[in-house]
Amino acid sequence: MAAAVSLPTDPIEREPIVDLSHVSKDYDAGGGIVHAMRDVSLSIARGEFVAIVGTSGSGKSTMMNILGCLDRPTHGTYSLAGLDVGARASDSRAIVRNRVIGFIFQGFNLLPRTTALENCELPLQYRGVGARERRRRATAALQAVGLGERMDHKPNQLSGGQQQRVAIARALVTDPPLLLADEPTGNLDTRTSLEVLALLQRLNRERGITVVLVTHERDIAACASRVVTMRDGRIVSDVVQDAPLDAAAELEAVPPPDAGGPASQPESAHTDLAVRRARMPVPARVYVSMFLASRLGLAFVYLLLALAGVAHADAKLGLVVAAHALGLLAEARRGAQVARKRLGYPLTNEQRLRLALRYTLGTGAAAAALVLAVTFGKLFAVAAHLGAVSIVALLSDHLAGRSAPVSVAAYAVFLAALVLLRYLLLALLGPRR
Numbered sequence: 456m457a458a459a460v461s462l463p464t465d466p467i468e469r470e471p472i473v474d475l476s477h478v479s480k481d482y483d484a485g486g487g488i489v490h491a492m493r494d495v496s497l498s499i500a501r502g503e504f505v506a507i508v509g510t511s512g513s514g515k516s517t518m519m520n521i522l523g524c525l526d527r528p529t530h531g532t533y534s535l536a537g538l539d540v541g542a543r544a545s546d547s548r549a550i551v552r553n554r555v556i557g558f559i560f561q562g563f564n565l566l567p568r569t570t571a572l573e574n575c576e577l578p579l580q581y582r583g584v585g586a587r588e589r590r591r592r593a594t595a596a597l598q599a600v601g602l603g604e605r606m607d608h609k610p611n612q613l614s615g616g617q618q619q620r621v622a623i624a625r626a627l628v629t630d631p632p633l634l635l636a637d638e639p640t641g642n643l644d645t646r647t648s649l650e651v652l653a654l655l656q657r658l659n660r661e662r663g664i665t666v667v668l669v670t671h672e673r674d675i676a677a678c679a680s681r682v683v684t685m686r687d688g689r690i691v692s693d694v695v696q697d698a699p700l701d702a703a704a705e706l707e708a709v710p711p712p713d714a715g716g717p718a719s720q721p722e723s724a725h726t727d728l729a730v731r732r733a734r735m736p737v738p739a740r741v742y743v744s745m746f747l748a749s750r751l752g753l754a755f756v757y758l759l760l761a762l763a764g765v766a767h768a769d770a771k772l773g774l775v776v777a778a779h780a781l782g783l784l785a786e787a788r789r790g791a792q793v794a795r796k797r798l799g800y801p802l803t804n805e806q807r808l809r810l811a812l813r814y815t816l817g818t819g820a821a822a823a824a825l826v827l828a829v830t831f832g833k834l835f836a837v838a839a840h841l842g843a844v845s846i847v848a849l850l851s852d853h854l855a856g857r858s859a860p861v862s863v864a865a866y867a868v869f870l871a872a873l874v875l876l877r878y879l880l881l882a883l884l885g886p887r888r
C-alpha cells in the first residue's frame with residue numbers, strides 16, 4: 456500500500472528554511488527552572504515533510520513555538536528563511552512570521568460566528584489586502600482544500616475534518632513557504648486524519664511547501680519524509696524515511712463513512728490502517744513494565760503481610776492468590792498505559808491477545824523452570840524467599856506425587872486461563888483513546 460512520495464531534489468529548493476543552532480529554552484516555573492529544550496540543533500531544508508514525535512512533555516510544542524516565532528530561545532540561534540529571528544525585536548519577528556509561516560492547531564482555532572470564507576480572509580485583512588483580492592484568495596484557498604461548496608458555513612456547521620481543512624486554507628492563504636502544525640489530527644478519527652494528511656502531502660509535493668508537524672501517532676509519522684524524535688528536551692533520533700506512506704493511497708483503502716454494507720462499520724475495522732496497527736509489534740518496554748508492575752503489586756501485599764507479622768512462607772493460599780491478583784491488576788493497568796504511550800493509540804484486540812499470550816508463555820516458561828528446580832529441591836530456599844514464585848511453589852506441592860502428564864496438562868490449563876484473564880484485564884483497565 457505504501458507509495459513513495461517524491462521530494463524536490465533541486466539543491467536551491469533544498470536549502471534550509473529552518474535552522475536551529477544549539478537552542479535551549481528554559482522556563483522559570485516558580486518551583487525551579489524547567490529545561491524544555493536542551494542544546495537542540497536542527498536544520499530543515501525547503502520541501503521537507505518532517506514529523507516531530509516524542510512523549511508528552513518532551514519539548515515538541517516548545518520547539519514548535521520557537522520555530523513559529525511565538526517564543527524566543529533562551530540560548531542559541533534560530534534562523535528562519537535565512538534571517539536570524541531570535542535576535543529581532545518582537546514586531547519585526549511578527550512580520551517575518553506572517554510572511555513565512557502558516558499555523559495549524561489541534562483545536563482548529565477558527566472564529567466561531569464567522570463563515571469559512573471570512574475565517575480565511577482574516578490573515579489577509581491583518582496584512583491590509585483589499586476586500587476583492589481577499590475574497591479571491593480566500594476562495595482559491597478553500598477550493599484548494601476541497602471546500603469550495605462550504606464557504607458560507609460557520610464552524611459549527613462543519614465536521615471536524617472540514618474545520619481543520621478551513622484552518623489549513625487559512626494557513627495557506629498568505630502563500631507561506633512553511634506550514635507548522637501541532638497535532639493537527641489530534642482531534643480527528645482515522646479517516647479524517649488521513650484526509651488532512653493527504654492534503655498536507657499534496658501541498659508539500661505540488662507546491663513545495665515545507666511541512667513540520669507534531670504528532671503522537673506512528674501512522675501519521677509514517678507519512679513524513681523525516682521523523683525527529685524528542686526526549687527530555689533533546690533530539691534523540693532523526694531518521695529519513697525513503698518511502699513514506701502515501702496518505703491518499705491509504706485513504707482509498709478506507710471505505711467512505713456512508714458506503715453502506717459491512718465495510719462501513721464504525722472504527723473502520725477492515726481498513727488497511729487498522730490492519731497495520733494490529734500488526735504493529737508491541738514494544739518490548741511494555742513487557743518489561745508489566746513485569747515490574749506485577750512484582751510491585753506482589754511486593755506490596757507481601758510487605759503488608761510482613762508488617763502484620765505473617766512470614767510469607769507460611770502464607771495461606773488465599774493470601775497468595777490475593778497478592779497475585781493485585782500483581783495481575785497492576786501489570787495490566789501499567790502495560791496498557793505504556794502501550795498507549797509508546798504506540799500512540801490504545802492496544803488493538805489482536806495486539807492485546809499477542810501481548811497476553813507472549814507475556815504469559817514467557818513468564819510461564821520461567822516459572823516452569825523454577826518449578827523443576829523447586830521439585831528437585833535445589834532452589835527451594837531461594838524460591839521460597841522470592842514471594843514472586845510462591846504460587847508456583849504451592850502448585851508444585853499440590854502436584855507432587857501426580858504423574859507428569861497430569862502436571863503438564865494442569866499447568867497448560869492454568870496458563871491458558873492466565874492468557875484469557877490478562878487479555879480481558881488489558882481491555883478492561885486500558886485507556887480508551
Ligand SMILES: Nc1ncnc2c1ncn2[C@@H]1O[C@H](COP(=O)(O)OP(=O)(O)OP(=O)(O)O)[C@@H](O)[C@H]1O
Binds near residue numbers: 491515
Ligand atoms: N510556559 C511554560 N512555563 C513553564 N513550563 C513550561 C511551559 N511550557 C512548557 N513547559 C514545560 O516544558 C516541558 C516541555 O513542554 P512541551 O509543551 O513542549 O511538551 P510537549 O512535547 O509538547 O508535550 P505534549 O505531547 O504533552 O504536548 C514540560 O515539562 C512543560 O511542563
Ligand SMILES: [Mg+2]
Binds near residue numbers: 516
Ligand atoms: Mg505539545
